[in-house]
Amino acid sequence: MPVEIKSREDIIQLTDIQSLRALRKQWNVPTGDQRLQTRDDYVRLLLEFYDRMGPMVENQKPAPDPNVGLAEAIQLDTQNRARLQEMYDEILKYYNSLPSQYQTSLNSAYPDLVNTIAAKRKQLDSRELVILVAGDTGAGKSSFINLLLETDILPMASIEATQTICEMRKSTNGQREAICFPKRGHPEKISVEGDKGLHELKKRIQERDRDEESPYERIEIYMPFKMLEEGVVIVDSPGFGEHGRKSSQVERYLAKSFGAIYLVNTAAAGGVNSGRLRDFLRFVVNSAGEDYNPAATIFIGNKIDSVDDQDLQEVKDTTAYKLKQCYPGLKDSNILFMSVKEALEYVSFNARTEDHQRVLVQGIQKLFPASLRNKLNSHYRFQSQILKRTLVSVKVSRTLAASGRETKQIEIDDIQGRMKTLEQNARSTIMNLKSDIKNEEDQLQEDLASSLRSRNFTERVFNIQEFPKPSKDWKKVAQNTNDIISDMISKEVDHWENECQRVDGIKTRILDKFSRECQVYEDQLKEIESALLDGDVRTIKDLHKSMKKQAPVRQIWAKAKETKFGGDKVNSLGSMVSSAGGLSTSDRRVKDLCKNYSPKNQEQSMKSLVTIYIETIFDGNDLAIKISNFVKRFAEGVDTIAKKIPDFINADADLIKNMKEDLKNAEHNLKEVFPKLIQTGNNLQGQLDVFYVKKIMEVDFRLRDINYNPSEDFLGSGAFADVYKAKLLCYQPPLTVALKIGKDYLQEYNVSDVLLEDRTMRDLDHKNIAHYLGVTLREEKVRGKRRLFWIMVLEFCSGTLKEKIINDNYDNPDFQRTHW
Ligand SMILES: Nc1ncnc2c1ncn2[C@@H]1O[C@H](COP(=O)(O)OP(=O)(O)OP(=O)(O)O)[C@@H](O)[C@H]1O
Missing domain, CATH: 1.10.720 (Transcription Termination Factor Rho, Rna-binding Domain; Chain A, Domain 1)
Known part of the structure; x- marks a missing residue:
């Protein structure tokens, strides 16, 4: 008894x-x-x-069996891994159906995506679950593992930190053996049977090379551990952050471990070694990235037996406080206090106390499934990111295509309008231009005549600095004088043209008229300009490339001015005018003046000869003909333009045809391509999220901790949820909350929005927003099928906004005014 x-x-x-x-x-x-x-x-x-x-x-009561939950969890894990592999296949199919620009964009975010997916899918073949055991030096890591695995395989020297990485696995054949992987050379298998075998193993683990380092890269130990299931690997890692050094091997393990046990020495002065812990956590968090899950790390506050009774609570509180500071989101239930040494002593009496057993079982039963979930979660996140990124890109394209379609239609209408204007107005514009040019010609003649006859002009020409050399041959003198005066007049006329822009004005007015009346495009206007400048037809090159704003005439004008001085002098107005006159040797006055020409009278003689020269310009019709010829190039240019107009119209028609084709494609994309891509993406995301909620997600509250009466506690109803007042029993005293229960059960069409709301609510923290406490799920039968309902737990807000405004003396200016 x-x-x-x-x-x-x-x-x-x-x-x-x-x-x-x-x-x-x-x-x-x-x-x-x-x-x-x-x-x-x-x-x-x-x-x-x-x-x-x-x-x-x-x-x-019988001691809890740690393996009960684990075996079940591992079986579920097998199904879950298979489901995620199916999802990878679906996602790959989806990826292959994407137009190339989306594939390229995905590859820029996830290089070599197809191979990455294949590699990730392969990772899921493995049921391996790596649990890393780390801790402060001397915190009792090896002892803890010995206790956990109910063996004494690891040497427990308290002075020497572990240097060799040991991986512990359950042996499949009941054998006890170890494989030592040296840093150089081939792996070696050793037996760990009996005391001799254990002694040999410990020797290997403690072996040091010349550099005082372990000669082994790692040692794999296979034994029929009760605590482990097949696939679970416990890794004893060298003291983390030892001498400020981070072992690259540990980092590599960390990258593939999905759970961790961290030992803290509560007996050490100061307890938690924050620096080292932070180092460790930084690596855990960095390697896990977004998959970081505090539930998958267990902290063991070891050596609690060395703490005085009166300090016990304080040490526990301080340890928990420090850990939570380093590790936000850590729950008290993930911090366990025990004395590994004491527990081992009991084990040596072959009597494990239930307290120790409970600590281990509770911890491990929590840790293993959380680590399994962590592993699945990392794949879920990866898949979800790919789907979300694709969906965003396609949705953005859809919006752009829809607005692009409108813009394109406006452009087509615009071009069509211009085409019509050009067709209708071109003929009359051309005719008008021709008569304008005639008028311009008359006007130019008149202006030129009055300018040439003005005193100002003759005076400037008289101001000649260059004189012909006297000669006995008066005809030679006449010829030289003629050249000098002709050159002078030419320069002065050009100067006049420069200042009053008479000829340039004609060109500008033509361009202006064309642009205004025919609504031509900039490119077309350039064509016209070139026709006017050279009277030459240039090919219509890239006519519609730089579409589509109306030509800035002013700029073109400025450009024309720029090129003016580089223009051909022979063709200038000045040379044309000066060539209309000349000193004729048959003119008596010329003969006399040149015969008597000498350095003494050279100035007076030149003046007289200039007057004669200018007179000759107005003799006969020569000037009129010359001006007419000169202006003719504009008329010819206008003819060239007239010939170009059908080209302009044809080019516009081609452009419209192409644009309409684009529009049709955009229409097809909008009606067929985008909706299909979005639908498939949404379906996949929905399937993935349903899987996540059912198999991976951890709820924040258990249903049994929530108490409410549906008939009495109803608060109100929105479009998607009914809201009830409830009590959260896991708080002391119970906390009054609002429960927001989804009206529809979770399914592919709504789950992603629900998760988005959940993630958004978790990030919100404001006094004017009802605080979100977390979520729980309720299973219910709907038409014979078991369905999940989403239940959000929110801070309860008493009263209504109206009551608050009326009754509360809060900072409302209007309230104060009415109550003064
Ligand atoms: N935190 C809360 N505390 C107290 N009562 C609440 C709380 N949240 C909601 N209610 C009550 O439940 C009703 C419905 O809430 P719910 O949030 O579903 O509505 P909604 O946001 O107005 O609707 P919809 O989701 O259609 O936009 C509210 O009008 C309010 O009366």
């Missing part, structure tokens, strides 16, 4: 030494160094044990 003890008194009341011995055996209390002789020795030992362990009533 086991002895039943409910209090300290029950121990003290045991009078016979047999009962006390039986109780010690029942509780597996180690004697340590104590010699038990008297009844009091036994009572003291048992009381001490009782005080440390608390009432043993619970202990009467």
Whole structure:
């Protein structure tokens, strides 16, 4: 009959030494160094044990079996991995159906996406779950692993930190063996059977090379560990952050581990070694990225037996506080306090106390499934990111195509309008231009004549600095004088033209008229300009490339001016005017003046000769003919333009045809391509999110912690949810909250929006927004099928906005005004 003890008194009341011995055996209390002789020795030992362990009533129940949940979780994991592999296949199919620009864009975010997907899919073949054990040096990592695995394979030297990475796996054939992978050379298999084998293994683990480092890259240990299931790998890593050094090997493990156990030495001064812990966590978080999940890390506050009773609570609180500071989101249930040494002592008595067992089982039962979920989560996130990115790109394209379609239609209408104007007005514009040019010609002649006859002009020409050399041959003098005066007049006329822009004005007015009346495009206007400048037809090159704004005439004008001085002098107005006149040797006055020409009278003679020259310009019709010829080039240019107009119209027609084709494609994309891509993407995202909610997501509250009465606690109803007042029993005292229960069960069409709302709400933190506490799920049968309903737990807001405005004396200017 086991002895039943409910209090300290029950121990003290045991009078016979047999009962006390039986109780010690029942509780597996180690004697340590104590010699038990008297009844009091036994009572003291048992009381001490009782005080440390608390009432043993619970202990009467069988110890929890750590493997129960794990085996089930691993079986579920197999199904979940297969489902995620199917999703990879679906996503790859979707990727292959995407137009190339989306594939390219995805590849810029995820290089070599197809191969990455293949590699990730392959990762899911493996059921391997790596759990990394890390901790401060001397925190008792190796001892903890020995305890966890119920063996003593790892050397537990307290002074020396672990240097060799050891991986522990359950052996599939019941064998006890280890494979040592040296840094150089081939792996070597050793037997770990019996004491000899264990001794050999420990020797290898502690081996050091000349650099005081382990000669092994790692040692894999295979034993029939009870605590491990196939596929679970426990990794004992060298002390993290040792001497400020981060082992690259540990980092590599971290990258593939999805769970971690971190040992803290509560007995050390200051407890948690924040620096080292932060180092470790930084790597955990960095390697996990967004998949970082605090539930998949367990902290063991070891050596709690060394802490004085009166300090116990404070040490626990400080440790938890420090850990939470380094590791936001960490829950108290993930921090476990124990004495590994004490527990091992019991193990050596072949008597594991239930307290220790509970710590381990609770911790491990939480850790393994959380780590499995963590692993799935990393794949879920990757898949979800690809789908979301694609959906965003396609949706953006759709919006752009829709607005692009409108813009394109406006452009087509615009070009059509211009084409019509050009067709209608070209003929009359051309005719008008021709008569304009005639008028311009008359006007030019008149202006030129009055200018040439003006005093100002003659005076400027008289101001000649260059004189012909006197000669006996008066004809030679006449010829030289003629050249000098002709040149002078030509220059002066050009100067006049420069200042008053008479000829240039003609060109500008033509361009202006064309642009105004025919609404030609900039490119077309350039064609016209070139026709006017050269009277030459240039090919219509890239006519419509630089579409499509109306030509800035002013700029073209400015450009024409720029090129003016580089123009051909022979063709200038000045040379044309000066060539209309000349000093004729048959003119008596010329003959006399040239015969008598000498340095003494050279100035007077030149003046007289200039006057004669200017007179000759106006003799006969020569000037009129010359001006007419000169202006004719504009008329010819206008003819060239007239010939170009059908080209302009044809080019516009071609352009419209192409634009309409584009428009048709855009229409097709909008009606067929984009909706199909978006629908497939949404469906995949929906399937993935349903899977996530059902298999990966962890809820924040258990249903049994929520208490409400649907008929009495109803608060209101929105489009998607009914809202109830409820009590959260996991708070002390229970917390009043609002429950927002989805009207429709979770399914592909709504789940992604629900998750988006959840993630958005979690990020919101403002006094004017009802605080979001988290989520839970309820399973219900709908038309015979088990369905999940989403339940959001929110801060309860009492009263209504109206009541608040009317009753509360808050900072409302209007309220203050009306109540003064
Ligand atoms: N946190 C809360 N505390 C107290 N009552 C609430 C709370 N949240 C919602 N309610 C009540 O439930 C009603 C419905 O809430 P819900 O948020 O579903 O509505 P909604 O946002 O107006 O609707 P919709 O989702 O269609 O936009 C509200 O009008 C309010 O009366």
